[in-house]
Amino acid sequence: MSKKTAPKSDPLDLAGIDDLLSPEEKAVRQAVRQVCDASVEPYIAEWYESGELPAVRELAEELGSLGLLGMHLEGYGCAGTSAVEYGLACLELEATDSGLRSLVSVQGSLAMYAIHRFGSEEQKREWLPRMATGEAIGCFGLTEPDHGSDPGGMRTRARRAGDDWVLDGRKMWITNGSVASVAVVWARAEEGVRGFVVPTDTPGFSAPPITHKGSLRASVTSELLLDGVRLPADAVLPEVTGLRGPLSCLNEARYGILWGALGAARSCFRTALSYAKERDQFGKPLAGFQLTQAKLADMAVELTNGTLLALHLGRRKDTVGLRPEQVSLGKLNNVNKALAIARTSRTILGANGISLEFPVMRHMANLESVLTYEGTAEMHTLMIGQALTGESALR
Incomplete structure (x- = not known):
């Protein structure tokens, strides 16, 4: 043989x-x-x-x-x-x-x-x-200034006015908001939470940009202000009532995030590996020191584990589908590990690690937002905990 x-x-x-x-x-x-x-x-x-x-x-x-x-x-x-x-x-x-x-x-x-x-x-x-x-850009209005992890407490309201709907409220931290042609806005109606397709040129709708961000700086982030936004009866999404609608959308986005975070991690790891080979200290490359090799080996292992998890979840999504707790498992693990890789990479680069001449600090700052949006690490931990125990720690 x-x-x-x-x-x-x-x-x-x-x-x-x-x-x-x-x-x-x-x-x-x-x-x-x-x-x-x-x-x-x-x-x-x-x-x-x-x-x-x-x-x-x-x-x-x-x-x-x-x-x-x-x-x-x-x-x-x-x-x-x-x-x-x-x-x-x-x-x-x-x-x-x-x-x-x-x-x-x-x-x-x-x-x-x-x-x-x-x-x-x-x-x-x-x-x-x-x-x-790409002719029309969309945004998704769920998060509010006082209600992030608990969307059930939303204050944005939708009331009927004859055959029309009228929306009043405020959404926060909305990606694409000020450049969007259409917003999917979730609001509390008499029968429960409903979704609305809102053209952004509708009177009463505005999307002032959010500035002075320390993370996701190369991204359009906005508030959504809805002041008596009048919509026709057919603006409502007809096929869902309740939080099941927006939460199922969030699961779709979380799936992409559990892959995306690995890209930021890979970029940081690649930069650190290259830098360690080229940077000389005490007469030899940084890559020749045991502590540096330990950092690189640990990062390689975590990047490998995260990629295998993402690929497994992707194959499963393509065949039998994914449970919400499985998506939470992927996002929680991969974003946490990506952040750790970014931070460790920064230590290998030393002072150069904070320079925008290298991508590491930019990825690290961005990942702080990725850790929080589409469900904080705490929320995903509790979703996994509920799947394990059958007990909800939220209610």
């Missing part, structure tokens, strides 16, 4: 996870990497430092032309890719910047997904094709 010679290992993939991907999955990943390298990487540090995402509409159209917006949805101009392909795309987007992945994630997994799953046929035909191309 002849012995097989294993191919040379890749320092960024010691376990050979790439061998588990299909040619189609690798092609999607490569296409996303190419557009990121050409259109975002040369400028992202400057955008982050200035706190701007210029030409966001043009960027959305470029991403749409590649089929990345709502790529995991079927029909209405959407690409209909697999969950694994969508996950790999999120990983590559966030390897460039969390703000870029947030743009795509909010567009596809929140705004478009809500319309695709719960909207009327008319709503789907009106909005999804334009959102898939």
Whole structure:
């Protein structure tokens, strides 16, 4: 029996996870990497430092032309890719910047997904094709100034006025808000929480930008103000009532995040590994010291474990589906480990680690937001705890 010679290992993939991907999955990943390298990487540090995402509409159209917006949805101009392909795309987007992945994630997994799953046929035909191309940008209004982890306490109200609906309230920390053409807004109505498709040029709707951010600086973040926003009867999402609607959308977004965080982690690890090989101290490269090698080995192990978990969850989503606690397991683990990798990478770079000449500090600051949004680490811990024990610690 002849012995097989294993191919040379890749320092960024010691376990050979790439061998588990299909040619189609690798092609999607490569296409996303190419557009990121050409259109975002040369400028992202400057955008982050200035706190701007210029030409966001043009960027959305470029991403749409590649089929990345709502790529995991079927029909209405959407690409209909697999969950694994969508996950790999999120990983590559966030390897460039969390703000870029947030743009795509909010567009596809929140705004478009809500319309695709719960909207009327008319709503789907009106909005999804334009959102898939990036012609129309969407946002998702759930979080409020006083209600983040507890959306059941929302104060935004929807009341009937004849055949119309009237919305009043305020949403906070809304990605894409001030550049959106359409907002999916969740409000409390007499019969329960309802979702509404709100064109952003409707009188009474405004989206002032949120500035002075220390994280996700290359991302559009806004408030949503709804002051007597009058909508026709058919603006409501007809297929859902209650918190099941927005929470199912959040699960879609969380799935993309558990992949995306690995991209930020990979970028930090790659930078630290390269720096350790090139930086000389005490007469030899940093990579030659045991403590540095221990840091690099630990990061490689955690990056491998997180990638295997993401791939497993993606394969499961493509076959039998995912439970909410399984998505929580992935987001909690992968974001926590990505943050740890970013922080450890920063220590290898020393003082250079805080410079925007390198991506590490930018990723670390971004991941602090990723840790919190679409469910804080505490909330995902309690969701896992409830799945384990059958007891809710929230009520």
